[in-house]
Amino acid sequence: MIPVLIAGGGTVGLSTALFLADHGVEALVVDRATGPSAHPRATGLGFRTMEFFRQAGIDGDVEAVAVRPAATLGKITAPTLATADLPDTPPAVPNSPNLAASALSPGVLRGTCPQDRLDAVLLSTLRQRGAVVAYSTTLVSAEQDATGVTAVLDGPDGRRTVRASYLVAADGGRSELRAALGIGTTGPGALGQPLLNILFRADLTPHTKGLHFANCTITTPESPGMLVTVDGEKDWIFHTELGDEPAAAFPPERCRALIRAAVGDPELAVEVLSVLPWRVRGLLADRFRAGRVFLAGDAAHAVPPLGAFGANTGIADAHNLAWKLAAVLGGSAGPALLDTYEAERRPVAALALEQALLRLADPRLHWEQGPAAAAARAAAGVVNAPIVHLGYRYASTAVLGARTELPSTEDVVLDGTPGSRVPHTWPADGMSTLDLVGRRLTLLTGPGSDWPRTGDFDVRVVEDEEWLRVTGIAGGGGVLVRPDHFIAWRGQPDEFAGVVDRVLAR
Secondary structure, three states, rough: EEEEEEEOOOHHHHHHHHHHHHOOOEEEEOOOOOOOOOOOOOOOHHHHHHHHHHOOOOHHHHHHHHHHOOOOOOOOOOOOOHHHHOOOOOOOOOHHHOOOOOOOOOOOOOOOOOHHHHHHHHHHHHHOOOOOEEEEOOEEEEEEOOOEEHHHHHEEEEEEEEEEEEEOOOOOOOOOHHOOOOEEEEEEEEEEEEEEEEEEEEEOOHOOHHHHHEEEEEOOOOOOOEEOOOOOOOOOEEEEOOOOOOHHHOOOOHHHHHHHHOOOOOOOOOOOEEEEEEEEEEEEEEOOOOOEEEOOOOOOOOOOOOOOOOOHHHHHHHHHHHHHHHHHHHHOOHHHHHHHHHHHHHHHHHHHHHHHHHHOOOOOOOOOOOOHHHHHHHOOOOOOOOOOOHOOOEEEEEEOOOOOOOOOOOOOOOOOOOOOOOOOOEEEEOHHHHHHHHOOEEEEOOOOOOOOOOOOOEEEOOOOOHHHHHHOOOOOOEEEOOOOEEEEEOOOHOHHHHHHHHOHOH
């Protein structure tokens, strides 16, 4: 018997287990792979994701493994890297979630964090906290009834049966659990040609002039593709089209030849570390829940990589779901609270997918800056990336008085509206208002306010007049904030009766 079984030991599955553990809920993670992927895959962690890790107490560990390039050129294009016209002074990268000032969030990551490094931190933390992550273990079958899920697992020690209250399907874009549940998808599906992800090690500094780029599109007919920075020093990725050939047709020597041609250095010393076939996909599951099974991450939404929306959206799924599962399992919330997971997360995933597809069709909408680029984004319906990461809004029965429309497509607006993330400020040295939010509902108010005190929620006083004004609660009002930092309700003490019960579906 375990409270939660998680199928998939990638970033989203591990994050789900971490956030559940942070709420005191035990989970078992299973994955048929032998261990975490060695490929960096996604590298950009948005500040909302770092807020999650700050709450879970691992933001320092993530910072420690992050890559901090001195400067970034963003996206560049050249026949080969050796022939790239690199500027002496690199411009800022537009639309990067990490460009936001600390006035907006306490979770700004100074650099990038390749997904393999993040997974190593997540896995190490989970094992230190006593969680079980079982690789080389296949979920053979899962059957649910009114009280739980019975799953058959096949691992190194043979076959066994486990009983869980809930099952989280974090088993990727080709989710077998999603298919078994009969949940369909919408969206374009596979996009472009099959690609080959070649992870390699080489010294490219003679060709980069000490500068750093996010990616470099290589146009030489000899080896067209894209060079992607991993650590900006020695580890890199080269994406090239796979075509009709199998991945086995690209042995290390052929990969080295492609990389040398793309760099423009026939004598370059190249160590091929790993080769992974993949394909850009865009899809959205029709449902995020089927009874006691919840879809998260790529199983719920496969998002093209431009914009860094995919992994960040999946981790946000995990954070949203974890506190709700914990509240229901712990008896403080009614089972209907779990219905709000799909109601809240599916529209956010749809926004992320839409915005990634728009950027994929015209990458200049993401990378270019200036008035002309801003006008082009507005005409195409592209919103600034920080809004996709942080500025979205929830509407569900766990939010009373929600307004779902985006106040702006250019700026993140956090104004205390129910359904939005609580505004951030620094009420004490080194402490954010987000740090005042505990593992259950928290009412934030100003000094001198008179609120009922019960065991159902915590009350925290914020002595910051500007924050109280911006949040709309100056003069004795308050905001009831959920454990995921989203505002569930805003009002006065005499309007508070029954609010907690309504939010928690009791």
